[in-house]
Amino acid sequence: MLSACSGHLYEELRSSPESPKTLAALKPEFTNALYRTQVDIMGKPLSGLLLIKALPDGSTRVVFTNEIGVKFFDFSFGQQKFEVISCIDQLNKKAVINQLRQDIGAILMYQLDFTRGQVYQLQDELYYQFPGEKSTRLYYVTDAKQRVIKRIENTTDKKKKLVVELFNPIRNVADSIFLDHKLYKFSISLKKIKQ
């Protein structure tokens, strides 16, 4: 039993000799990825296009527009700080911005300190655990044999808050991504588009 894992949800995990730094090799390289995006927020559908692009200065820009071209938000995940480049008033609320920053940031592995992690194993999966925001933990769950990230979980001791499933990665960039918030009805589905 792993007491360090502290919680009912992950008590079956066993310590692994793997270094948490090895996760860095699975960090996605979002050179330029465009995703068809569907959002379900409390039963209300919303769709559009999400562009994730790495810039020469080391930052990653994430832009969400609707199909017709109207821009909802433009975020910069900079090397030093996160910045809202633009956001329509209706979305420009602290809680909304923070949630999107955390969700997208988890996928980007934004400002993830690989030295502060611990690694556990359960059957064929490795669980890379890192401290999350507000006393939560962030798990990157990999297929131990395939060496790919299968999902990301953000959890408290008792409840999973967010599960992100990633499918068919190429150069660590998933072809499909599904984010599902467990404490309220909010999901985001991303499917990569070939332009």
Next chain:
Amino acid sequence: MFKPFLIATAMFFTFATYAQPQGYKAVTDKAAFEKSYAAAAEKTTSIRSDFKQEKNLSMLSEKINSSGVFLFKAPNRVRMEYTSPYKYLMVINNDKILIQDRQKKKVYSAGDNKAFKSLNSVIMECVQGRILSNKSFKPVLYENKTTYCLDLTPQSKELKQLFSSIRLVIAKNNFSIDEIEMRESSGDNTVITFTNKRINAPVQDAEVQVN
């Protein structure tokens, strides 16, 4: 989160203020234009057209391209179907709007939402040749040998947040829309170009049906 989508969608065909476009001169007799525009629109019972859309993200040096089919059937039905590189369908039928995204289909009533009402009226007014009468926008009209260029400036704060200006390029021979450009204050823009236009080509009721 849904409301901004509706509002943003409603702004699809909306407008702004630009510098005078190159090769164009100002039109002084706007009333004559409006009369001819309305007369041509009255003779238009249907439109079938292809369209290409280019979203330019200036700071990122990035373009997002898409294309599809546009249909209009008088007096008040429109179908905007994106077919590549993604599928997305919007059908407007009188006071109802259908949005279909992959397998998800939903019908909204314009009466339920002010934004839908706005969307409905703006799209229809563009096709019906009555857009100059819309008080939500300040129009400036130019012309060259073959086209009119109508620049529209949004007057409401809500619209201004989304677009700094919208430009319509209108063919002189039949007053159909060649191009719509929506500009944002950030320098980004979206250009929709209509090609292979077939005025009064048959459009079936089923193609513009909302159900």
